[in-house]
Amino acid sequence: MIEAEKAxxxxxxxxxxxxxxxxxxxxxxxxxxxxxxxxxVMFEINIVGSCTARHIKAETQMDEGYLSRIVDKLLKQGLLKKTRSDEDGRAFLLSLSPAGQREFTRLDKASHDDIALLLKKLSRKEIDLLSTQLQSIKSILAKTL
Structure with a gap:
């Protein structure tokens, strides 16, 4: 058994x-x-299409003030759209603008390509082991959220 400090x-x-x-x-x-x-933030919005800042905060565990500054910045850059919710007039929905969708698509492809390049350096057996271990790590750490 590994001691807490060593872990x-x-x-x-x-x-x-x-x-x-x-x-x-x-x-x-x-x-x-x-x-x-x-x-x-762009990733989380892309997943659901449109959502509230509260949803992003719940998914990312990001500080509310920090998230607010990021949303404001992305709105000013024209990457996000903000519309009042039909269900709750006090809430606003965030979605990617067409420019935001283009930027997200570019980032997503770059991320995919970077990981593909990383995995290209590994054997099939190493990729399988890495994938299995990463799934285990995620499962274990999910219990802490």
Whole structure:
């Protein structure tokens, strides 16, 4: 059994390693003008088509003030549209504008291509092992949310 302090060190070491592998230490993600958080907001909106900021906050666990600044920035850049909800007049729905959809599609393709390039360096057996282990890690960590 691994001691708690050793486990903390192992998780932190993995986090540092993985952020380097996928380039998260760069200010912008995927050679774009967007931060990881901005890209994640676009991703969450793309998944559902339109949603409230409250939905994005629940999915990302992002700080409400930080999320608000990101939404405002993306609105000013013309990447998001904001419309009043028909169901709840106090709420606003966020959706990707046509420009936002184009940017999201570009980011999504770049992310896909980066991971494909990463996996290309591995054997089929290593890809299967990695995929299985990542699913296990996600399942274990999901219990903490």
């Amino acid at each position: 903390i060190g192992i998780v932190r070491d993995f986090n540092r390693f993985y952020t380097s592998v996928i380039g998260l230490l760069d200010k912008h993600i995927l050679d774009s003008p967007y931060s990881l958080s901005e890209a994640r």
